[in-house]
Amino acid sequence: MTQNRVLIAGGGIGGLALALTLHQIGVPCTLFESIAELRPLGVGINLQPNAVRELAAMGIGEAEMDAVGIAAKEWALVGLNGKDIYSEPRGKSAGYHWHQYAVHRGRFHLLLYAHVLERLGPDAVRLGQKVTGYTQQADGSVVAHVTLNDGTVVDEHGALLIGADGIHSSVRAQMHPDQPPIRWGGTLMWRGTARGVPIRTGSSFVGLGTHRHRVVIYPISAPDEDGLADINWIAEQTYDATHDWTKTGWFRPCELADFAHHFDGFVYDWLDLPALLARSDVAYENPMIDRDPIPTWVDGPVALIGDAAHPMYPTGSNGASQAIVDARTLGRCFIEHGVNAQALAAFDAELCGPVGQLAMRNRGAGPFGLLNLVDERCGGTFDNIDDVIPEAERRQFMLAYQTAAGFARDALNAAPPIIAEGARVEERQGHDTVA
Numbered sequence: 516m517t518q519n520r521v522l523i524a525g526g527g528i529g530g531l532a533l534a535l536t537l538h539q540i541g542v543p544c545t546l547f548e549s550i551a552e553l554r555p556l557g558v559g560i561n562l563q564p565n566a567v568r569e570l571a572a573m574g575i576g577e578a579e580m581d582a583v584g585i586a587a588k589e590w591a592l593v594g595l596n597g598k599d600i601y602s603e604p605r606g607k608s609a610g611y612h613w614h615q616y617a618v619h620r621g622r623f624h625l626l627l628y629a630h631v632l633e634r635l636g637p638d639a640v641r642l643g644q645k646v647t648g649y650t651q652q653a654d655g656s657v658v659a660h661v662t663l664n665d666g667t668v669v670d671e672h673g674a675l676l677i678g679a680d681g682i683h684s685s686v687r688a689q690m691h692p693d694q695p696p697i698r699w700g701g702t703l704m705w706r707g708t709a710r711g712v713p714i715r716t717g718s719s720f721v722g723l724g725t726h727r728h729r730v731v732i733y734p735i736s737a738p739d740e741d742g743l744a745d746i747n748w749i750a751e752q753t754y755d756a757t758h759d760w761t762k763t764g765w766f767r768p769c770e771l772a773d774f775a776h777h778f779d780g781f782v783y784d785w786l787d788l789p790a791l792l793a794r795s796d797v798a799y800e801n802p803m804i805d806r807d808p809i810p811t812w813v814d815g816p817v818a819l820i821g822d823a824a825h826p827m828y829p830t831g832s833n834g835a836s837q838a839i840v841d842a843r844t845l846g847r848c849f850i851e852h853g854v855n856a857q858a859l860a861a862f863d864a865e866l867c868g869p870v871g872q873l874a875m876r877n878r879g880a881g882p883f884g885l886l887n888l889v890d891e892r893c894g895g896t897f898d899n900i901d902d903v904i905p906e907a908e909r910r911q912f913m914l915a916y917q918t919a920a921g922f923a924r925d926a927l928n929a930a931p932p933i934i935a936e937g938a939r940v941e942e943r944q945g946h947d948t949v950a
Contacts, residue, residue: 524646529821529838530679549645555621559747566836584618684823808871830881
């Protein structure tokens with residue numbers, strides 16, 4: 516099946532998930548990653564049950580996930596006055612068949628990478644090589660133009676090219692040369708981890724504050740013998756349009772003194788945020804950025820997945836989850852249509868529009884939109900949240916988001932896996948068929 520080789524631009528979560536999926540269904544691939552050495556970069560991310568289901572289908576089960584994170588038990592929003600706005604159980608605690616995991620992004624990334632090397636072999640991954648463009652061929656195949664670290668450009672031939680190369684995607688830039696620039700909505704995020712005692716359930720995701728000034732905290736490891744865990748924190752401040760966000764790098768290391776004073780008032784009997792921040796080994800600054808949705812993720816034998824296709828604000832905690840779902844959905848389309856442009860078109864028709872709408876929900880604050888409603892109705896101060904937003908309205912708000920993001924409990928529990936167990940793409944007499 517060498518003529519069916521799929522080229523993957525980018526070795527992030529989406530690209531690695533696609534490589535594992537292609538190996539599972541019998542499609543050869545080669546992955547190109549610009550970084551010369553993969554390291555455990557980043558801090559905490561959440562993986563929703565729809566993605567955890569797919570990881571299990573790829574042979575990555577709870578024992579391995581427990582080694583890089585912790586199963587989440589609760590999602591909660593708390594007002595700046597320290598009073599609950601909304602809370603709900605998550606994962607198996609909420610009746611899902613699968614956990615929601617809070618993981619260290621870097622350790623999870625390296626877990627996927629280790630599985631790719633073990634299953635596909637080291638020759639399937641080309642580090643220090645960046646896909647910088649492509650040329651479609653008359654026979655329907657594609658040539659990827661790959662720039663090596665020394666500046667040399669080489670051509671790689673494949674049946675298809677999948678751009679999983681992130682928000683600054685070179686593949687997307689060629690596919691949509693007139694796309695609008697990256698959009699900043701006014702919010703800066705500072706991120707880090709610190710050792711601390713987990714609050715509430717011991718594995719709670721807590722958003723605390725207002726729609727313009729808040730912090731998110733959750734553990735990404737099980738407590739040690741002293742009751743301490745790695746606590747992921749994200750501190751956010753929204754500015755006006757005159758603030759120069761372009762001086763902010765993506766995961767730029769910064770000093771706590773640059774921002775911690777914005778959160779001096781976040782002290783409660785159950786949380787001392789300034790003290791938690793002070794225990795952090797490192798802090799990173801990020802602008803909260805995304806891109807406007809594009810009308811298609813496909814250009815003939817070329818397609819986009821993950822942040823290359825739909826970069827979105829992290830307000831819904833589902834960017835990584837959607838990248839995994841992208842990879843699995845694309846794999847199912849290969850099973851149904853073969854390794855060809857028809858499969859890419861089917862993938863595009865299924866996901867491009869709905870996921871673009873999801874990205875716009877996240878731009879509009881996603882599930883944190885409840886904080887906006889609280890601010891609109893009472894200025895953020897309340898004695899009883901039911902007098903501001905009735906419980907039924909709060910739950911319907913959250914269900915609407917979960918449905919749009921593909922992890923509403925009852926629908927997900929009842930749905931079959933994206934790829935049926937044992938399904939593979941086989942080549943018989945020169946044609947792709949389902950085995």
